[in-house]
Amino acid sequence: RSYDKINEELYEDLEEILIQADVGVQTTMKLVDDIKEKAREEKIKDPNKLINILQDDILEMLNQTEEDDEQPTILMVVGVNGAGKTTTIGKIAQRAKQDDKDVLLAAGDTFRAAAIEQLEAWANKVGTEVISHQEGADSAAVAYDAVQSAKSKETDLLIVDTAGRLHTQSNLMDELEKVKRVIEKESGPMKVEVLLVLDATTGQNAVSQAKLFDEAVDVDGIALTKLDGTAKGGVVIAIREELGIPIRLIGVGEDLEDLQDFEPESFVDALFDF
């Protein structure tokens, strides 16, 4: 689309684009009100310039911080049901292997049917080991064993899978807190991080997900999956802004190599690409 004038129609179009990208009503209104004001104050006449300002405003909201990944790490992966946790673990393990790191996986989802076998299948493909107990076992006990094993083998990266759970299920969120406590207590020289996996097809509920997972286990970063579809995942803007959680990774398919670093510029470009 191209515009030759800044008028109400342009603002309405921009609102429509943002809302359809799941940016959410409040964030959209805020963004559009801001550029309206800027257009007035700075007497901007060129619509393309204004759209660039809007994109810059979003980029500013998404501002990313650098992470250092040299220290041996325990990565606990959490999220609602079906978001893509187990698959993302396979992909991260693959990437770490390619960087010559020693990787260990922990089958912390002892609840869902065949969750352990699913993780084992990924581990086989990648060529890593999995620490697992039987279905129905205590997830914290699996994590405990895995951390001990990682420490004694001096593993570079231990990734702990957890069962999907809705953020509103307080007993299951308590269980997750317990798993994290055990990991932290036993972690020794290893750094502990929590990765929240969000499905990009999710709408505004993702804000509630991020908020409650963050309250329970203090989320360090987000992996946004399923961006290979037509959903834009715009809800992460509000999550970044309101909760301060950085977006780290994106999932763009079901295969091992379908993992990329989150690039704010291409993400914002895609928001406007219908």
Place this chain on the structure above:
Amino acid sequence: MIFEGLAEKLQDTFDKLKGKGKLSEKDVKSALREVKLALLEADVNFKVVKNFISKVEERAVGKEVLDSLTPGQQVIKIVNEELTDLMGGAQSKVEYASDPPTVIMLTGLQGAGKTTTAGKLAKKFIKDGKDPLLVAADVYRPAAIKQLQVLGERLDQPVFSMGDKQDPVDITKAAISRAESNGNDVVILDTAGRLHIDEELMDELSQIKAAVVPDEILLVVDSMTGQDAVNVADKFDDTLGIDGVVLTKLDGDARGGAALSISSVTGKPIKFAGVGEKLEDLEPFHPDRMASRILGM
């Protein structure tokens, strides 16, 4: 919750309307603006909201409403009626085929809840005195077959699989023959999750449909889905001609605007609601309750 204020705001708006003896067109329009925001915040698709509001407005600013004794209540009633109507009105269910087996095919995006729903439906059919055969037609996702087998074991019900090296079309055809020879009166096909824009895999579904002619093609949709729900539902319906929808993960705090978006673009009823991970967590869908939920009331 982040939109905590919204339900209150709406209630306020409606209370204000109810309180007014007389309503002007302006009163109605400003109330409908609130409704519009509520719908958008509940993830109802932007275009669907636009159409919906203009439809309601047409009915609500008419003389009968404005001049009635309780105009506020009339407007609320119209909003609720239109929402309920859009989501399929009266509750519908799966019909058993007169010539068994009744073949049900589950489709949808990755992670929506198809395999779990297959198990839940099997449980429901067993309760109805049926003897369902579960069919593992997902040959792509790691351990998808095993997942269905575990559910089958829990239900003590047979699961048909040919491993992950066969073509899903052949698997489903063979499964129907098996059901016929075994006397299974219901067949539930669990297909792999796929993107609506994946032409090759969408074509696979068309081929399965042509090969086994399912009695019911259900689209399984995660109730947390955002604006994309319309694209997904539209494409699956276009390709397959779906018969209905199963809305999953309603046990959380998602407002479930996807329900409205899907109904609006496909005109197909939402038949069941998934309300948990356990096999008994499947309920018939209630459009009226869903209408209130979407509006945050």
